[in-house]
Amino acid sequence: MFGTFLLSTAGDELARVALTVLVYQRTSSPLLSALTFAISHFPWLIGGPLLSTLADRLPRHRVLIATDVARAVLLAVMAIPGVPLPVLLGLLLVVSLCAPPFESARSALMADVLDGERYAVAISLTTVTLQVAQVAGFLLGGALVALHPSLALGIDAATFALSAVWLSARLQRRPAPAPPEAGTSLWQDAATGLRFLLGTRRMLAIIAVTWLGALFGSAWEGIAAPLGAELGRGSAAIGVLLAANPAGVVVGGLLLGRLVPPERRERLVVPLVILSLLPLLAAGVVTGVGGVEASTFPTVLALLFVSGLGASWLIPLNISFVQATPAALRGRAFGVAVSGLYGVQGIGALAAGLGAEGVAPSTVLALCGGLGMIVVAPALVAYGRTQHRASAATDAEGAPRE
Template identity: 65%
Template structure:
């Protein structure tokens, strides 16, 4: 099926692409393994120190490299053949995680190994995302992105649930060894199935440093109005749409519910995103879903405004809690706008720049999610949690207007293979 074909692709057509299967399967496997390790190491640190702060720091450390050094680390995906980046990252992570599983490893060494494992995340994910765009195109890429998103949501849930059960019957060290095994399987699977492609930049490119590559990726985005609008919409919409997660505990408490209901409340939005993403990719297709972008963005934020107002006006009660959860689910359906936006982003970025461009986009995404959650937490110190949710939805509806207008005013374009690809890159 050509990229110009507006017909939505089927799941069978996507899985028929030989190289997509290992990219999808290893991503799911590694995500489950990551959640196993995250829980196991957090439990291990807490068992040794009895410190909630150190346990929380351990859990959060795996996200630090993306937020701090993602744009720099992701340049690796554009400096070497991407299949080699994927395989090497998995092999090194398997060795490092196995080292973490050695009984009696000093705590500073454990945290140091965890940091090294986390540093390999941005190169791996940037290479995987860029390679996905190389092996799939048009509607197949849109459906593949949706399937990957579903895989992420399901793998996280499975990983956390399985980790909680395994840690109760096995030692954290054994669970860490299971995580190391997932990286070994992933490396072997990728090595056996991926085609060998050259370095994306090509042999004729001028030698450059990591910092020059990073600056080149930032310049590419800065000079392209289409990419600027896409990233502004992605960051702004995500920051306000996910802010409520930062106050999920006090919000659930204010509704008169307990820890069991907290899990349901937290799962409502991701479940909506999962279902909405499948509908957008499989039913609407890229072209139609892009035309519906303003509606989808509004749908991701307006239910938050309503949920917050309901929580403030009605007070605690099982019926109010159920309505809030339902509204969060609807907001998740709307948040599926990220699927067509991802396709538009890929189409506007030259292949040789995709690794570092993904790095910039994802790094900012981690940053704004943290900023949104922190802002919501600070606001909840002074006003009721429901009011904070309403503010996030209301302010978000206003804040997304400029990037939506910018997105609508820039024409879709398919980038070429060189740095001049795209409508505004000189």
């Protein structure tokens, strides 16, 4: 599971940055460039809650293998030279529809296999791996786009094919955790997962912090191409800009997973969320003031890296989420949560691109940080209150109630 996750993530990011740069080169439109970056997130919003129910209804290993095979075939078609841009974007949308059942099955299966501190360490390692794969994919994608985007898409197809073979050969077969009752539809299963997430203040607070923090923390990625142009840099620098933030998450995840005691990780969520947004405000101001000066680019990279350090808040929130979710509901719960996460990331990228049509990309970057801290503040307050209640319940009864 770990190795195949690394393979497919690196391939995905490589293809995403290649298509984003390609669209910007052909159209010179920040909005269309942002739409290309965001299009892989929208299927989560459209079909995520529904398709993720397959991770509870079917054996999870079958869901993983089938979705990898489908993506390998579709990306191989996309890699054929000369495919029109609208067809490429349409196929990208279909490829992205395979992500909800795959990620829901992978996340739920990992929680089935590991428990306690082993799961916490695994989440930290997986988060770090995700960011390393993103860094590698962004950097390689920025370099390969100068050659031909078909090469990047072909590599992405190969990673999914290899992942499917590896999972088929090595993953232990397990029965479906919650076989559907007679007459139960996918819609009813999806509704069950949604009701569970919205049924307690603690789960609602965790979801609110996750979605709002991701909305403003990652929206600027949709304008990486025009931001790089404002800084006076070429295509390869776009990959470097996009890689700086996940590089910070790598370091932050390692520090959280190895140096911070389990009982303290959750207490760091609020300051880490602020740390993920404040540097974006500073980076936007620095870019707007410094422009194409030689020192501006490395300063912006450093600030994006610091923002990534703060973005490691996802690790303790993920652990809290799993601890509060029954095993039979994990596929659906993950599906709804991740659907919203990807959905808000796509909306944020699209909104950033729309904003960059009228104002400088650096202004949009600053707004992501400034507005983000204001909007996420009520969610952080609510989360802090439920955290104290959960801790009190655990001290009194030995297990959390809320």
